[in-house]
Amino acid sequence: MAAFREFAVVDKVIESEIITSFYLAPRDGQALWEFQPGQYLTLRVPGPDGPVLKTYSLSNAPSETRHYRITVKREAGINGAPEGLGSCWLHDRVAPGDSIEVAAPRGSFVLDETSPRPVLLLSGGVGLTPMVAMLQRLAETEREVYFLHACENGRVHALRDEVLALVSDRIHARFIYRSPSDADRSAALFDAEGVIDKTFLRQHLPIGDYEAYICGPTPFMAAMYQLLQELGVAEDRIAYEFFGKATSLKTRNVATAPQTAASAATAAIRSLTHITNPDAWASEEGEPAESGTVAAGQSLSTAQVEFRASGATVAWDAAQGSLLQLAENAGLEPAFTCRAGICNACKCRLITGEVDYFEEPLEMPQPGEVLICCSRPKGTVVLDL
Ligand SMILES: Cc1cc2nc3c(=O)[nH]c(=O)nc-3n(C[C@H](O)[C@H](O)[C@H](O)COP(=O)(O)OP(=O)(O)OC[C@H]3O[C@@H](n4cnc5c(N)ncnc54)[C@H](O)[C@@H]3O)c2cc1C
Ligand code: FES
Numbered sequence: 457m458a459a460f461r462e463f464a465v466v467d468k469v470i471e472s473e474i475i476t477s478f479y480l481a482p483r484d485g486q487a488l489w490e491f492q493p494g495q496y497l498t499l500r501v502p503g504p505d506g507p508v509l510k511t512y513s514l515s516n517a518p519s520e521t522r523h524y525r526i527t528v529k530r531e532a533g534i535n536g537a538p539e540g541l542g543s544c545w546l547h548d549r550v551a552p553g554d555s556i557e558v559a560a561p562r563g564s565f566v567l568d569e570t571s572p573r574p575v576l577l578l579s580g581g582v583g584l585t586p587m588v589a590m591l592q593r594l595a596e597t598e599r600e601v602y603f604l605h606a607c608e609n610g611r612v613h614a615l616r617d618e619v620l621a622l623v624s625d626r627i628h629a630r631f632i633y634r635s636p637s638d639a640d641r642s643a644a645l646f647d648a649e650g651v652i653d654k655t656f657l658r659q660h661l662p663i664g665d666y667e668a669y670i671c672g673p674t675p676f677m678a679a680m681y682q683l684l685q686e687l688g689v690a691e692d693r694i695a696y697e698f699f700g701k702a703t704s705l706k707t708r709n710v711a712t713a714p715q716t717a718a719s720a721a722t723a724a725i726r727s728l729t730h731i732t733n734p735d736a737w738a739s740e741e742g743e744p745a746e747s748g749t750v751a752a753g754q755s756l757s758t759a760q761v762e763f764r765a766s767g768a769t770v771a772w773d774a775a776q777g778s779l780l781q782l783a784e785n786a787g788l789e790p791a792f793t794c795r796a797g798i799c800n801a802c803k804c805r806l807i808t809g810e811v812d813y814f815e816e817p818l819e820m821p822q823p824g825e826v827l828i829c830c831s832r833p834k835g836t837v838v839l840d841l
Contacts, residue, residue, distance in 0.1 A: 459818060460500060460557040461486075466523055468552055471614035474530050475582055476547055477515065480558060481523040491561035492569075493518050493589040494669070494697070497526060498798055498818060500557040501542040507557075509798055509818070510542035513585040513671075513697075514561060515615065517592035524558075527614060529582035559818055562796065565697035567593060567669070574600035574664045578652070578680050580672025581607055586697060587671060588615050595622045602661055606632040606652055606676065610640040630660055654683055670696040670705075681705040759833040763788060763841045764807060772833050779811065779828035783841060790828060790841055797830035804828055809837030 467479035480497075482488060491514055500507040516525035530547040531540025550556065567575070567590045575594060577587040584605050594601045607613050610633065619629050633646040640646055648656060668689055670680045677696050684694055696705055761782055762769040768786050776782045780802055783790050793801040797817035806826045815830035826839070 460559050462555050463524070463558045465550055465552050465554045465556060468550070471527060473611045474532075475527060475612065475614040476530070477525050477527045477614075478546060478550065478556075479523045479525050480556060483555065488521060488524060489560040491518055491524075492566040493593040494566040494586045495561040495563040496586070497524060497561055498559040499526075499542065500559075501545050503541055508541065509559075511794070511798065513563075513589070515585040515588045518589060519592075519596070527582070527585045527588075562798070562815075562818075563697070564796075564815070565669070565671070565695055568667060569593070569597075571667060572599060573667050574602070576661065576666045576668040576684075577601065577603045578668060578670045578672075579603075579605045580676035580680075581612070582614070583670075583672030583676070583697075583699060584615060584619075585671075587669065588618065590669060591619065591622055591627070595624075595627060599626070600664070601627045602666075603627070603629040604632065604652060604660070605629070606634065606672070609633045609636050610643070610645045611637065613645070616645070628660075632656070652680065652683070654686060657683060657687060666693065668694045670694065671699070674698065674700065678705055760836045761833050762836075762838040764838055765841055774832075777832075778814070779826070779831055779833060779837075779839070783828065788841065792829055795829045797827055800827065802827055802829040805840035807838040807840055810834040811837060 462483040463480040464483050465478055466481045467477075469477045469479070471477050494513070496511045496513040499510050499512060501510050502508075512526035512528055514524055515527040516523070528543050528546050531543045533539045565586060575590070577590055579587045587603065587605070591601065591603055603619060605613075605619070610616075613631065613633075616631070623629050630647045631645065632648045632650070632652055633640055634649075634651060636646055636649055647660075666689055668680075668684050670677050670684075672680075677698070681694060681696065685691060694705075759772045760769060761772050761779065763783060763786065766786075766788050768788065770782060770786045772779075772782050776785060778795075780790060780792055780795065790804065791801050793799040795802075797813070797815045800817075800819070800821070803821055803825050806824055810833075811826050811831040812834050813827075813831050817827050817830060821827055828839070828841070
């Protein structure tokens with residue numbers, strides 16, 4: 457099966473001053489690929505030196521069979537920086553009737569649909585896109601949902617009406633505007649002003665056994681991650697997605713250094729097994745969640761990995777995750793961007809040994825090359841890193 461299919465833009469809908477949705481239907485008349493709420497599409501967009509790949513979360517209901525929808529913020533270059541290549545091409549050049557090459561939905565930031573627990577969807581800015589797909593799916597279930605969305609004001613707030621249309625006895629939505637306009641105030645478009653803090657969460661969330669999903673700008677996510685941990689939500693109950701360069705919100709001390717993570721683990725936050733601590737939730741400061749444990753059932757089989765160019769040899773085990781994480785844990789700083797097998801930024805030469813891909817690369821590297829962000833060693837491995 458070809459990695460990319462041609463899709464027609466069947467509609468283009470302005471959602472806010474800076475955010476526009478694109479509805480995409482396959483030109484081949486075949487069914488859409490199925491997707492899990494939270495996953496994203498990869499688009500081939502024209503760049504100055506040939507096509508480049510850009511990823512956009514699916515914002516439509518997973519039950520939709522006619523088209524996909526992506527909802528894109530126009531990245532205007534600020535302070536003289538160049539305008540965003542993909543987002544400005546979509547906003548300024550793409551019109552209904554145009555074609556776009558699209559690869560199948562991917563990503564491990566997905567709603568755990570096996571769980572009956574209440575769900576907390578926390579988004580900032582255009583980070584609401586995967587949350588809306590999750591919300592659409594959750595609307596078909598019996599689960600309790602809290603959808604909290606923070607943005608600047610009503611001028612940039614996308615998909616507001618769609619979210620409100622899903623509100624019910626068990627689906628609650630709260631909008632937090634950082635600097636609302638007079639028009640926002642008189643139309644009562646928002647529930648709170650400022651930023652989400654612990655008091656706000658306590659006021660708006662009953663004590664619960666939540667699974668939390670976070671998406672938004674990195675400082676927003678770091679703050680939400682820390683707040684949730686302070687409120688007793690265990691770290692493996694918190695899943696998150698970066699729209700920029702992927703890193704990790706897990707740190708040894710999130711309170712003091714939320715943005716100085718040493719390693720990434722978006723794909724690792726999939727085992728939602730811990731219980732929220734109601735005592736911590738109720739107490740003034742809460743207890744920090746336990747960390748550093750290996751999830752139940754994880755294999756501890758080991759292998760030796762030599763990073764030859766760096767002169768380091770380290771033991772790998774399942775708790776280390778990918779070869780990229782292993783290198784980072786060893787103090788190396790390999791290049792990466794997506795951490796999901798899409799961009800090839802982490803490609804390096806495999807001198808000896810074999811690897812397993814736990815996430816299939818969008819385009820398989822040549823023999824003798826390896827994408828270290830989505831692979832693990834199969835026995836002893838030597839990398840030119
Ligand atoms: C999993 C995932 C899901 C995503 N989902 C969405 C989504 O649903 N909606 C959405 O809008 N985005 C989403 N994104 C982000 C999206 O993929 C793009 O990163 C985003 O659109 C910016 O890409 P761009 O090509 O427009 O900008 P780029 O060309 O990549 O530029 C990025 C930023 O850097 C600035 N810049 C460019 N060149 C320079 C320079 N030389 N110096 C200084 N600054 C510079 C640009 O002005 C811009 O602000 C997602 C990302 C990921 C990883
Ligand atoms: S970091 Fe993008 S493919 Fe590995």
